[in-house]
Amino acid sequence: MKNTLLLYFPFFICISHAFAQSDSVGKVVPGIEHFEFVFEGEMPFEQCHASSIEVLGDGRYMMVWFAGTHEKNDDVGIWMAQGRPGNWSFPKLLVKVRNDAHWNPVLFQNPAGRLFLYFKVGKEIDDWETWYIHSDDLGNTWSNPEELMPGDQGGRGPVRNHVLVLSNGTWLAPASIEKNRVWNAFVDASSDYGKTWVKSDTLELDRQLINGEGVIQPALWESCPGQVHMLLRTSTGKIGRSDSNDYGETWSPVYLTDLPNNNSGIDVAHMGGKSLALAYNPVGKNWGSRYPMTLAISEDNGDSWPFKIDIEVGKEGNEFSYPSLLYEAGHLVLCYTWNRTNIRFVKIRM
Structure with missing residues (x-):
C-alpha cells in the first residue's frame, strides 16, 4: 500500500x-x-446531516443520517439508504422514538455480523439520551429502540464516530459531553458485546491550551495491541490528540496537532x-x-x-x-453532508 x-x-x-x-x-x-450523490429527485425532508456509513459486504453499503425540517426541530428523525455505488435505495425513515429531535446516528457492525445503530434523542444537546437498535439481517429488519443507559442524559456511547473493536475484544465507543457550552471527551468500554458499558474519566484538558468550548467527537484507532489513540474536534483552531497505553482505560492529556480544525x-x-x-x-x-x-x-x-x-x-x-x-479491502470509503441537502458518497482505491 x-x-x-x-x-x-x-x-x-x-x-x-x-x-x-x-x-x-x-x-x-x-x-x-x-x-456521487446518494439522493436523486425531491426528498421527503428539507435538510439532512451527520451521516454514518457501514460495509454490508459484496460491494454494498448502508448509510444513515438525521433529517427533517431543520436541525433541532421536533420532526427530525434517523433516515437510511443502502445499496451499491450508482444504485442506492430511496431514503426512508428508519427510527423515530418520539416527537423530539434525533441526532448523530452511528452505524457499527460487530465481528459476529450484527448491525447496530446508535443515535441521540433530545430537544437540546446538553440533555440528549443515547438510543440504539440492531439488525441481524443486514438492515432489512430491526429491533425495537432501547436506551443505551436508561436515565442518562448527556452523552454515553458513540457520539458521532464509529465504535472501535480492540485487539483484546473490547468495544470502545468514542464519546463526549456538551454541558452549558463546556465540552470534554471520554470513551465508553464494553467487554460483553455491548450489553454493559464502563465510562472512562473525561480527558485531562488544559483550558489555556484549548480555549473556547473544549473537545468533542473523538475518532479512534489502535496502532498495536493496547496502544489506542484519538483525534478530537476542538474549539481552538487545531485538531487535538490523546493516547492510551492500556486499551483505553486511561488517556494522556490532550495536546494539539498541526492539523487545522x-x-x-x-x-x-x-x-x-x-x-x-x-x-x-x-x-x-x-x-x-x-x-x-x-x-x-x-x-x-x-x-x-x-x-x-x-x-x-x-x-x-x-x-x-x-x-x-x-x-475496506484496499479502498477508502466515505460519506459526508453536502450543503445539508444531500449526502456525498466517495470511494477511493488506495
Whole structure:
C-alpha cells in the first residue's frame, strides 16, 4: 500500500481541485472510483446531516443520517439508504422514538455480523439520551429502540464516530459531553458485546491550551495491541490528540496537532500498520467554514500528514461536513453532508 500511496498522491495534489469542482465521477483521476450523490429527485425532508456509513459486504453499503425540517426541530428523525455505488435505495425513515429531535446516528457492525445503530434523542444537546437498535439481517429488519443507559442524559456511547473493536475484544465507543457550552471527551468500554458499558474519566484538558468550548467527537484507532489513540474536534483552531497505553482505560492529556480544525466533525480510518487516513475540513478557525472536504494520509501513526487532497473544494456558502470514513479491502470509503441537502458518497482505491 505504501508504494501505491507514493505513486498516486503527488498526482492527486496537482489535479484534485479541478476534479472536486465537478459533480461527475471524473474518470481522469486515478484512484477515485465513485464520487456521487446518494439522493436523486425531491426528498421527503428539507435538510439532512451527520451521516454514518457501514460495509454490508459484496460491494454494498448502508448509510444513515438525521433529517427533517431543520436541525433541532421536533420532526427530525434517523433516515437510511443502502445499496451499491450508482444504485442506492430511496431514503426512508428508519427510527423515530418520539416527537423530539434525533441526532448523530452511528452505524457499527460487530465481528459476529450484527448491525447496530446508535443515535441521540433530545430537544437540546446538553440533555440528549443515547438510543440504539440492531439488525441481524443486514438492515432489512430491526429491533425495537432501547436506551443505551436508561436515565442518562448527556452523552454515553458513540457520539458521532464509529465504535472501535480492540485487539483484546473490547468495544470502545468514542464519546463526549456538551454541558452549558463546556465540552470534554471520554470513551465508553464494553467487554460483553455491548450489553454493559464502563465510562472512562473525561480527558485531562488544559483550558489555556484549548480555549473556547473544549473537545468533542473523538475518532479512534489502535496502532498495536493496547496502544489506542484519538483525534478530537476542538474549539481552538487545531485538531487535538490523546493516547492510551492500556486499551483505553486511561488517556494522556490532550495536546494539539498541526492539523487545522474549524470546530467541525472529523474521522479517521486505520489502514494497517502505521498508515492512517483522515477526513476533515482544513480550516484553522473556531466555527470556521465547512469546506473544502479534504483527505490526509499519515504513514507514521499520525505524527505527520504529508499527503493531502481536496475531495471537494467548494466556495463561500458551501458546507461539506461531518465525514464518516472506513477502510475496506484496499479502498477508502466515505460519506459526508453536502450543503445539508444531500449526502456525498466517495470511494477511493488506495
